[in-house]
Amino acid sequence: MNLTDLRIFASAARQPTLADVGLEMHLTPSAVSKALRRLEDSLGKPLFDRSARQLVLNASGALLLPRAQALLAMAEQAKADVQGDHAVIDCRIAGPAILLWRHGEALAAALRPYPEASLHMQAMFEDDALAALARGDVQAAVVTGEVLDGKGAQWSAAWEVAPLGTLAQHLVAGLGHPLVQALMASGGSDARRHDQRAGGGAHDQPTGAVLPATVLHATAAQVLQHDFACPSHSLFCGERRGARSDGWREDQLPRRIRYWTDDLQLLLAFVKSGTALAYLPDFALDDAALVRIDVQDAAFTCQEQAALVYDGERAASWLRQLVQRCGAPPHA
Known part of the structure; x- marks a missing residue:
């Protein structure tokens, strides 16, 4: 053998x-x-x-x-530990595409000290990602706090959880959307930047320009006049939830959802083109073609905690270092 x-x-x-x-x-x-x-x-x-x-x-x-x-x-752990920074690492991480989109860059950066490492990010819903971890197909899974709270039968006592931070949903529109144009014309924008990572301020931009992280303020009545795009299934667990799939409180502010798609890129295309509004994760606002709209009289917010799950008993030193580099403090 x-x-x-x-x-x-x-x-x-x-x-x-x-x-x-x-x-x-x-x-x-x-x-x-x-x-x-x-x-x-x-x-x-x-x-x-x-x-x-x-x-x-x-x-x-x-x-x-x-x-x-x-x-x-x-055997893999021993070989990687002996080889150190020059280990030939095949890092396999599974999770919903939306979470891999959010954390993919940080995971890639965490592997940069290993020049012989490769990163395989496999898009699958949360339960499938945890099943892949249980089978040994991947070394880690990216999931939300909701899954961690309801640990299923496949959960292993050997698994450890590293917080990755909070994902918040915001109403997002394309720069050419009629609502954005109307709000800018009426002065309904917040002049300060909310993306502190980018630095600088509104004075750094041409007069009248819409900043990628500028917040526009609107009422629910203004927002609900326009069409929305929405997934029909949760982008995290894959469960069919209809109008509740993106976290918007349909019971409080019923929308007119005209475009349905579970393809994240197609959903973004509807928004970027100015065709529809969408309720999207905050990191979508890194795209300069999108702007956030704050619904001032909406009494709800939607947030998800993200985490990296891995087998603590079998984790090689490189995996533990990856967790330390891309993880967030528990309160983040």
């Missing part, structure tokens, strides 16, 4: 066919089959119930899988 055969076995436990295992491991199906037979011969028992080309773990395979994953993780 060797580590290479165990890696192929762990892949075969995830993949439905020999061909799929071969694609993942960069091997021919024949080489995959030989490796699995070699492992089975060394253990003296079959590990799969083979039906046509399908691979299904039997009781022996199910018993071996967590032990194989632990051995592989230990």
